[in-house]
Amino acid sequence: MSDAIRVVVADDERMVRTALRVILDAEPGIEVVGEATTGAEAVSVVRDRLPGVVLMDVRMPGIDGIRATEQILATLAAPPRIVVVTTFENDSHVYDALRAGAAGFLLKRGAAEELIQAVRLVARSDSLLFPAQIRELAARHAPAHATAHPWTARLTEREAQVLRLMATGRTNAEIAERLGVGPATVKTHVASVLAKTGTRDRTQAVIAAYESGFVRPR
Amino acid sequence: MSDAIRVVVADDERMVRTALRVILDAEPGIEVVGEATTGAEAVSVVRDRLPGVVLMDVRMPGIDGIRATEQILATLAAPPRIVVVTTFENDSHVYDALRAGAAGFLLKRGAAEELIQAVRLVARSDSLLFPAQIRELAARHAPAHATAHPWTARLTEREAQVLRLMATGRTNAEIAERLGVGPATVKTHVASVLAKTGTRDRTQAVIAAYESGFVRPR
DNA sequence: CGGAGCCTCCCCCGCACGGCGGAGCCGGAT
DNA sequence: ATCCGGCTCCGCCGTGCGGGGGAGGCTCCG
Known part of the structure; x- marks a missing residue:
């Protein structure tokens, strides 16, 4: 390569x-x-x-x-x-x-x-x-303006929403339905999430979400 | 359906x-x-x-x-x-x-x-x-013979290994290489894991692994 | 006014994935 | 001696997914 x-x-x-x-x-x-x-x-x-x-x-x-x-x-x-x-x-x-x-x-x-x-x-x-x-x-x-999570500053609001939904095991189509947008849009957001989190697929992104504390086991 | x-x-x-x-x-x-x-x-x-x-x-x-x-x-x-x-x-x-x-x-x-x-x-x-x-x-x-995790009793050793590797974001091919078996074998194990955990894809399986405590965020 | 960033959606493409069914091998239990 | 469960593989097939582009509309801001 x-x-x-x-x-x-x-x-x-x-x-x-x-x-x-x-x-x-x-x-x-x-x-x-x-x-x-x-x-x-x-x-x-x-x-x-x-x-x-x-x-x-x-x-x-x-x-x-x-x-x-x-x-x-x-x-x-x-x-x-x-x-x-x-x-x-x-x-x-x-x-x-x-x-x-x-x-x-x-x-x-x-x-x-x-x-x-x-x-x-x-x-x-x-x-x-x-x-x-x-x-x-x-x-x-820096306990002062400690933001919620590492990435949230860099993930847009929409991207963060998408990642949260990915972390519930939903497919792109389901996320699209949930958000009331087209599947193509979700694909775009997912691609952004993967790029910004440095992961290559949705599974790795979800893992990163757990590992970073972006989502937590209940 | x-x-x-x-x-x-x-x-x-x-x-x-x-x-x-x-x-x-x-x-x-x-x-x-x-x-x-x-x-x-x-x-x-x-x-x-x-x-x-x-x-x-x-x-x-x-x-x-x-x-x-x-x-x-x-x-x-x-x-x-x-x-x-x-x-x-x-x-x-x-x-x-x-x-x-x-x-x-x-x-x-x-x-x-x-x-x-x-x-x-x-x-x-x-x-x-x-x-x-x-x-x-x-x-x-039943604090007596409390086994490690909910499923481990039901997942075979091999399946548990595969799930752990899935939870590190690896592809089937990578898991196969890691375990020294063929990709087809890994696919079989993955299918078993999905069936036994009641999940439909590897992302959901990994989520279930986190949620059940089978794997933990570091 | 004109960018910049975000959200929305489209195309094409290749591939990993998961479903399905089948198969052989082995060791332990019956 | 037989059966069963676990592990190992084989095909075929449909599709969800991710990469590569591009494009239009919106708001905010300099």
Whole structure:
């Protein structure tokens, strides 16, 4: 497959880099095309390989991940989506990175599955990345305007309705009937939901809905 | 649709009968073909209408649900599946009914969705009915040999494996690869899972897995 | 006024999925 | 010795689904 998602991994720790590479390379449709160990190296590698996604450690010697993010976004015509990777739950640097234009962030201890979903998500859509991990972080860090759920900010109201109905096991036709619209419309919304959640079919979308807390078992 | 599931409702309370009828009649593929208000009437109505499923109240004037169940199962060549309906959580009569050959039981306060699933389940397979409600009951009534999950007793080991993999969003082909068997085999197992869980597609099966606690959000 | 975002709906296409029926193999129970 | 349940596969077939486009109408906002 030539249209695989091209990923560059930037982290000063070798173990982390290889871990990320192994996980992502094992995944069809994702290809790690470069590694970097410093912020400066990250910038040049990205310029060189022109990836779709960059996994960027916040803490690196020399130029750190935040400044590297800034430079990449500022100097490339079609910049990749940058996902910040961090070890700590509430690393204030993460917010700096997000402010600098990062598409989202991940905890290093997160499940491989989430990493993959995250990469797929940022690669496909231009919505912010909000994997399940963000909840624990958001809960203790920004209890102020904590919105209901990770995606709801990015899923439109209609899309959220559709996802909720998908999570009750309904077919597109049934959802259409329920919402009083045509089946084609539902298909469109479903496609948007899949893109924004980084999933490939309705089953995965429903799983993501459960895993993220968007819907809960009764 | 001529092959709808034919249901007979037996309960002495009119409200209950109509509630069940309304819920079930609204559901495509399910048809309420008779009602009874006593155990004796239940037996004759069932003999007359030959339903696939009987919803039987345990407490009815005259012959109660348990004896009606016994008689139906004893005297019909191809007896319907009998689901006992009760108001109380730990009604010891329920166990009598199960011993008499009932296919499962439901709490009257249960969700409409569960009723429907229950009817579909018993109609399609010959496995015992174990909707989500049973857990609360099983928990406090028979803490002894309380098995892990409602269905696991009825799903074979292989089927449970397949369901777990379905709940990770995998396709049949991926499950096959993972298990080291052919795709056709996985299809067979999936079909069994759908039948036993009373679901019509993999998405619904995964939802049921979450709702029953068979799998849990992390 | 003119975009941008959202909702609505259309086409075509390929495929995974699920229903149906059949089959062989094996081990344990009767 | 027979039967049954579980696991393994095979076809065929219809269709729901998802990907790829495009298109018109709406509101909101600069």
